[in-house]
Amino acid sequence: MRYLLLKKANFDDFISSLAQIEKVVAPVSRGYNSFSFAEVKSGKEITLKYIPTVLPPKKYFMPQREKLTEFNKAENSVEAILEYEKMVIFGVHTCDLAGIQCLNIVFSDKPKDINYLVRKNKLVIIGLECNDYCDQYASCKVVDNHLPNGGYDLFFTELDDSFIVHVNTGLGEEIVEKTRLFIPNDQEHLNKLEAIRARKREIFKEEVNVKHKDLVTLFNDKAFESKVWEDLDKRCVACGNCTAVCPTCYCFDILDNINLDLNTGDRTRRWDSCQTEPFAKVAGGENFRKTRGMRQRHRYFRKFRYPAERYSRYFCTGCGRCTRTCMAKISLKETVNALAAEQKYKK
């Protein structure tokens, strides 16, 4: 729609005035080079230069625990529950914007997930550009998420003493109007933005030895039997960290809880992980993915092949979280490269 400018000197005021109108969450330092999205009241609490947070913003789109219904046995009644909270999410990197887009696609597919879709509409997204790589684990270029590609209401790019802000939606315009801190930009600022993008096209290189379009073919039927999964089988401890932190892992389990009156209760969904032992176990004790290697293989196919076939989109955003969090140091880039080497793939 249009560009505007926010002076860095006004950033703190911007966040605090926004926080007076709406709940604002943003990346906050937790020490040990770790960050998480948390509620902030002022700009000072925010770390603008951060590596991807422990959990992605998906925690606001699909909460770890979400009540779906409440029931009453004696009255034989069930009531649908919709839990949501209005909020502004500030500082979402382009990889995480892509993650949210993936979730939107899945939860809009049939059958539509009404709870998700209603909640999503209450969330305002303010993106924040990475002018450089966050760290060595990122692979956002090969999946084409290093540059903004929509999915935000406002998008901030840091220039010298200001942010150039792309206003993308009506909700974005509302924030501009309510906070009254944005000023018109000059051509000079647009030139600087273009220079940043040009530099990024130089720095960001396909992080694996495979071209973007060939990733899907790498995960072919033969790759199903690859030695790579045997190696991961020996190393993975099935801690489920890689799926919890992944912006596009959305598997859930549904549980019924009864209250202590043994009459009323609720049905709740909570995050689940395909990496755990019981995930693929069914009645009778049969387990469809018995080994950790099979479960890792599933995770990778679930990022690079199945969604590519169904939604024409990779469900890896390149955020690098799975590699960063893995105590066994299983690396997404190494796994992809090992598959490519095994198949004698040439770029």
Place this chain on the structure above:
Amino acid sequence: MKPRVAFFDFTCCEGCQLQMANFGEALLDILNLVDVVTFREVMSERSEDYDIAIIEGSITTDHDVERVKKIREKAKVVIAYGSCATIGGINGMKNKFDLEEIKKYVYKDGAKHFSTIPTRAVHQVIKVDYFINNCPVYPPEVIKVLKAALQGIPYEVPDYAVCVECKLNENICMYDKGITCLGPVTKAGCNSWCINNGNICYGCRGMVSNPAKNGQMDILQKYKIPLDWVVNKVDMYNKPRELEEEKPKK
């Protein structure tokens, strides 16, 4: 008629029973549903007529074996309560030593007055219907299990790592802080209670049914952690796991 509940303690510190007193309002709700007929820590009356036996502590003498078998005969439902009862717990550390020697070490000249057998979890001696792990027990899980028992439906202790819950709580991993943590081999269900409070996981809930031996060794090497150091940590709560094959089928 409300189900009659009796508490029993074997070798333990009775801290898990004490946890009951910390339940606050939920305790009143529980007392609406059951009659507590025996609970040495809070009442002097006792009854031999009960439906649900909640057993705290591990089995460490022949006398314990006889006593716990009698409880099983009388109770319709047996709940093992706390780490000592569910996995043997820290009492299991004595299984690392020659029993006669360790007895002399502890009781000196008095040793001849005591008999001792290797520490066992309750289910290694009698059939157990419900397990409430943790040292001390984690109140939300106690309530979950009691509700399951009162409805006559099973309660499954999660058979995946504490890490699963830990990541949901968005804790910074202890390994990232350069500290070893038993979360990856320990059964979840405590909502990563210790890590949420700045502590490591000590493995008090027992090990997952299929811990990744290779993977763990690999991690220890990567982080340069000596194996026996970790084995000692695991054994602090989990030594009696070695007696698992002996457990009664019925």
